[in-house]
Amino acid sequence: MRIYQAKDYNEMSRKAANIISAQVIMKPDAVLGLATGSSPLGTYRQLIDWYRKGDLDFSEVHTVNLDEYKGLSPSNPQSYYYFMQENLLGHINVKPENTNIPNGLETDEALECSRYNDIIKKLGGIDIQLLGIGNNAHIGFNEPGDAFEKGTHCVRLTENTIQANSRFFSSMDEVPRYAYSMGIQNIMEARCILLIASGAAKAQALYNALFGPITPAVPASILQLHPNVFVVADTDALSLIKEKGLL
Ligand code: F6R
Numbered sequence: 352m353r354i355y356q357a358k359d360y361n362e363m364s365r366k367a368a369n370i371i372s373a374q375v376i377m378k379p380d381a382v383l384g385l386a387t388g389s390s391p392l393g394t395y396r397q398l399i400d401w402y403r404k405g406d407l408d409f410s411e412v413h414t415v416n417l418d419e420y421k422g423l424s425p426s427n428p429q430s431y432y433y434f435m436q437e438n439l440l441g442h443i444n445v446k447p448e449n450t451n452i453p454n455g456l457e458t459d460e461a462l463e464c465s466r467y468n469d470i471i472k473k474l475g476g477i478d479i480q481l482l483g484i485g486n487n488a489h490i491g492f493n494e495p496g497d498a499f500e501k502g503t504h505c506v507r508l509t510e511n512t513i514q515a516n517s518r519f520f521s522s523m524d525e526v527p528r529y530a531y532s533m534g535i536q537n538i539m540e541a542r543c544i545l546l547i548a549s550g551a552a553k554a555q556a557l558y559n560a561l562f563g564p565i566t567p568a569v570p571a572s573i574l575q576l577h578p579n580v581f582v583v584a585d586t587d588a589l590s591l592i593k594e595k596g597l598l
Contacts, residue, residue: 364393380411384480395439409445416452417491420527453531464503480541488556492532500534548588
């Protein structure tokens, strides 16, 4: 595991974008595993900028996203599909048919999960998987639990998440209760992992993930077993690891 230190969010974003762009330059038909959330926004902005400057070409790239809310249509501004269009995919020359995200409108969970696992398999696996980390060390929607989930699965969101999301919806009925997410096995099968973290709120999770015991109670801790992990984190996110003299 290689840990790159960045002084702040912007530097973290630029370093992460550098790693992704190196991948795309070395393998123009790379399969990129992508994430949503606030962590990758700066990375995506940087990639769009380099694309506009003519330094990057995504015409042969395929993408697979980690997760999507169940029940939300792609046109819903809270859907991860919408997020990806707004923040990356709609601004680069990736072919829409080469982009993949779980179908939030599929009500048959078993069908959707196997369809998504098959997509990843048919693409020959993920070359580099970008990951944010939750304050509780979740990755994708793999929440702390008793076991590591394997493939794509349907997750019941925690009451906390449902409550927190309710501010984005006009009524409680519209707030998604479930999400589709890649499982730990999908993530671990990626040939390379790029984990990004910024801010003091992530310090404990990052320490537990990288240096604590490997346990489903800390989902990101499984990454310690992956042979090819790059962590790019800013000073605040690394504060606990540094305090303990581990870096
Ligand atoms: C996003 C995802 C989540 C986030 C995590 C961190 O697709 O799967 O695991 O990466 O919740 O979120 P932010 O970056 O908003 O702190």
